[in-house]
Amino acid sequence: MRHRSGFLLVFIICLLQAGTGTAQGFRKAAGGQGRELLSALSVFPNGDYLLAGSTTSVNPSEKDMYLVRMDSNGHKQWTRTFTRLGASETIMDAVTLSDGGVLFTGSWTEGWDPPLVQYDASCIVRLDPDGDIMWARYVTGRMTSCRQTSDGGFVVAGYAEASPQSLYDLALVRLDAAGNLVWSKTYTGGTGFLEFLYSVCETPDTGFLLAGRVTDYNNGILKALLVKTDHNGNVVWSRSYGDASASTWFWNAKVAGNGYVINGYSFDTGNLHTVGLLLRIDNGGNPIWQRSIHSAGPLFAPGISATSDGYILAGNAILHPSGPYQPVMLAVDTTGSLQWARTYPAADSMSIGLVAPALGGMLSAGSVTAPGKDRDLFLLRTDTAGISGCGDTSVTVSINPVVVPDSAILLINGAAPAISPITFTVDSTGTVNDICAGGTAGIDHQQTVEWAIYPNPAGRHLFVHSLSDAAARSIEVYTVKGQRLELPQENQGNRIMIDLESLTRGWYMLKIAGDKGVYKTGFIKN
Template sequence: MYHKKAIIIAALLGFLLASAVHGAVPAWDKTFGGVNNESAASVQQTSDGGYIIAGTTFTYGAGGSDAWLLKIDANGSRLWDRTFGGINNESAASVQQTSDGGYIIAGTTFTYGEGGSDAWIIKTDSGGKRLWDKTFGGINNESAASVQQTSDGGYIIAGTTFTYGAGESDAWLIKTDANGNRLWDKTFGGIENEWAASVQQTSDGGYIIAGTTFSYGAGGSDAWLIKTDANGSRLWDKTFGGTGNESAASIQKTSDDGYIIAGTTFTYGAGGSDAWLLKTDANGSRLWDKTFGGVNNEWASSIQQTSDDGYIISGTTFSYGAGGSDAWLIKTDANGSRLWDKTFGGVNNESAASVQQTSDGGYIISGTTFSYGAGGSDAWLLYVLNDESTIATSLLLEVPKSARGFKIIMSVIGLLAAVYIAKKYRK
């Protein structure tokens, strides 16, 4: 019995130390793409247990790039995909399954609309067939970054406008009816550049917006939180930042009626830029914030509160992992303290754009890979088990890329130790 335990311990030791050479291995991952460049910007689990992805393709479709919608089953296999676009460049930034089983997509079009580029929403049925689409814009450039179906069956869109508002660019909020017809729109900004990255309807019927401002706050740019009423009128706004540049990428209302924000900071943390997590109360007052990063650049792209009241963050790291940049997943407790993190990637550049906790407690991540797949870059979908036993990953993440030789030595030592112990106790 003692010998068997020793062999098991040796095997575990060898596995853990050897695992430190590479990033985490997802339960499964899939790439989607052709000979050119593709990327995935947004993912959501669908009512059938599968997934819907919105992204951009340069391989398929009509123009330079097209907005791309992919339906995936629960195991990551493609069921169908659709492209939307004309002779110029289009892209998709956000997708949500709607109450009728179809999908609403937000993105940007250079082919349709009024100006250089327009904000664009596309409504499809459950099979991805386009039912209608709408453009919003003026003579300059506009874009849409986030869309959500609202309680009245319409849609709320957050994006950026260079045509309307006070400054160079303004954060832009657009409300439509169920058929995509504009009911109202609002701009928020000063004399410089602002943009909106994420929007959610709140329980009072209003909206919460996360974005970035160069006009207000302390530094070059600040993360920006805006609360509006149901008609889009600003109730309050808050800026967060220091002397450097900060930005907000994603926001969600939390179970205590406050807000959780994910973004990037150049002022605080360890490296050039760090992933940044901020918790506020219902009035937008900061309760706490946390930074995650190493000596190089990191950023956070997506945030969700998890079933245990903690948070899951997706982002990108240049400090940890295998390649130039790696997709990065960080799990925290309710106070923002890191429980574990995982990196995913190969010898080239990878990034994560979106994360959602799945119905089984795992995590689905969408992003982009230059290491795997068919073309220059591919859309990338990863499913990760909810496994908090991440000793091997933690070992990896605490050792910077500059110490890869050390990691290799440690893995060899671990494997030799495993072999030695196993042989000794077999005698």
Template sequence: MRICSILGIWVSLLMAHPQIRWTKSYGGDDDDVGCAIQTTSDGGFIVAGYTYSFGPTWGNVWLLKLDSGGDTVWTKVYDSGKDFDDAKSVEQTKDGGYLLVGNAGLGTTDGEIWVIKTDANGDTIWTRRYGGGQGDFGHCGRETSDGGYIIVGSTYRNYEYRIWVLKLNSAGDTIWSKIAPHASAGLSVRETSDGGYIIGGAYNTSMSEDKLWLIKLNSDGGLVWERTYDDLSGGRCIEVLSDGFIVTGSTMWGGFGDMYLLRVDPQGNEIWRKTYDRGEEECGRCVRQTPDGGYIVVGYSGRIPPYLIYILRADNSGDTLWTWLYEGSGDWDDGWAVDICNDGGYIISGAIGPGDWDLHLIRTYPEPKVESGDNMFPITKPKVFPNPFGEKTNIYFQLSQPTSVKISLYNSLGERLRERILSLSKPGAYLIPFDGRNLRSGVYFLRAEFASTRVTFKIIKR
């Protein structure tokens, strides 16, 4: 973030996050959380998580099908017969149905990995549980190119948790399973272009000095390579790129770390890493590659309390384009997942407090696209909002190339009151907060000059 003085007033100059299209909350009187979300083939959304408001036991898997406007098409509650059920991942499968992976009896001594396969209406085709007796966790699952499924989680063996990977056929029967030889936690999995799998997790979780652990398996579960990365913790989400992988998480297992992005090549060799420290506790829960080759990350940031949903947009080198601290309740908010919508906007899933959580969705408009050439405003023209304003307003504009911007303030008689020149080194969308508390009520004019373009705004101070 760069700080500059406009019209004698100190303001911050930021790349602007996309505007909100809609937000909606779902739930009842108790905790309800959306842990995973995906844009579906019909342009709507599927959301999975857990509910303590609905269902026969204390904590059930909750699946919601929504249309493109966030209105409910149907919801389903799945009960294992135990308390503390949840779903940590959801994916629309090739047959139009859904794969859910989570937990039956999360955190209990008889907890099991729970996999649910549904049809397009959320009706159960089959369910399977894996483990039991010692306490196991399910974190992530994906449909594979052979019509089966790959599942990752953790199993409790020899007084410690270890990564557990299961390959299932289309009916949920186990083809093979692999368990790590030492303390670890399996958090994310993806199929790779060669038919193998990449696993993201935490290494040495029983000790204080845990590390990020990436494991590459072949199609039969054989080890191809493994890498650990110092000063980073569990890979909560991993995405397959055309030439490697991108991982996000926290620099410290169990909290009080910083959000990070790690970029590695197909053999797991580090290309770059970036940490994003706001001076609070930050964690990246989900990352997606954007159409321009950059990344969108969602997680949380804060201290106890408040926590806020933390959204970060980075370019293909991990450099920050914009950040967004979304305050839903102002108390205890949490971002869990993000996906890219059909129009290029974002859908973000999480939960907001205070008190009992509600499942919360944020749907944004697409980011303004900056095109090459002489057109300074290829998507939207500059605008000022709100207008009229009380104490503060904002100047929003886009640049297609680095340039100098001159901003001048005039009164209703045409007298120039202030003038400042800004040097903007990057193309993109900019938001300039304008503090008008020192102005008297009345009509003013803001003029912005960009190279050969001049735009004048009439603004009203209430």
């Protein structure tokens, strides 16, 4: 039998719907009587929130996959627990879909005895807007990231092994909207290489960018890894980042301008110190600029979101020489310079895992120690400077230029992951409770959804379609800092077409004034 040890922190950034009014900052705790841990945060097209991870509240002896849907004021809409008896499962990633549904990937470790060949197993599950299963698929390997693609299908990525004696390889799976397999591939550096993948994103040319790490056991080096593929999963380029002086790791890669922004960390094996990393690269993987992020002690900033004028990062850091880890959020401009940094200390051991910028406010999520229980999922709302009114303060964090060596790495195709149907037992228990009603967060969520906004993410055009007989008197587009943008609009009868050609890639906000009030939401420009 082979034993493994290690840890995985998942920090994902998504968009929070917000307007220009005012509302209270808040903290909400979600969970049952057991232990809930967070893996994913996403926002529905109507502004509701999705939190996903694992729970022991239904089956105390094992973890089950757990999702909570809240409205824009943090009130529970539904919860779902998915159980596969005899296994301990957790959701690895979850995203909301353009139709208001959900796609998530879950993972568990099978037993080590024959006749099983594949020991790490995953599921890919699509839910309708009410949280009910539309379809579910079993896939060999551990799938850690999922996204909806521009053609309405899905891409799922992770890592897989063929037997207990083999090393992990990167895995990439394409499904259509109905869950049918389009293709699946694995990529390996060869004998003595172990590859892990933590995020995938679709690129503007409808290919994919994979981010993770690779361990070269032949030379004893752990490096960060980026792989660019075409639309069919063929490798266009692959590069490793780092050298023997430090272990380097990439968490997320995002499309940003004419290239990508990547965040990760580097562990110096000499002085045993961990710093965050932030890199801008061009479309070929070549560096534009590179930054290291420092605090008084180790710093992990695995969460990142590209905005119209910079980036927001989230993670945990030791901010004082003898202090504990504390949750932090950072704002960085497009040149890699620090704008602000804040922490959220609390006696209840709060830990931030996710953060999102938006016009008028931010949404953060993580886990929190709950009175009389173990840990719950939590949701925190702040203003655009990260201020919640719940005890947060500014902190000292430095960002410096750094050189991260990079080199090409040859990857070859391995065995394709197998896909098959799977079923689950479903439970719908769980609560959402107030922890703190803080200060003004500059957010207005009191609105009725009367409009369909598509596609999102958008390319050249964004369409606004009435879901009722309401007429749009005005449609305005804003940056995340509240700057109004003048964009061409064309009335096409039952919908308005907005020309986005002049916009750079990033987050933007939409304000629609109609007969029945004002509707505010967000969209992504690719």
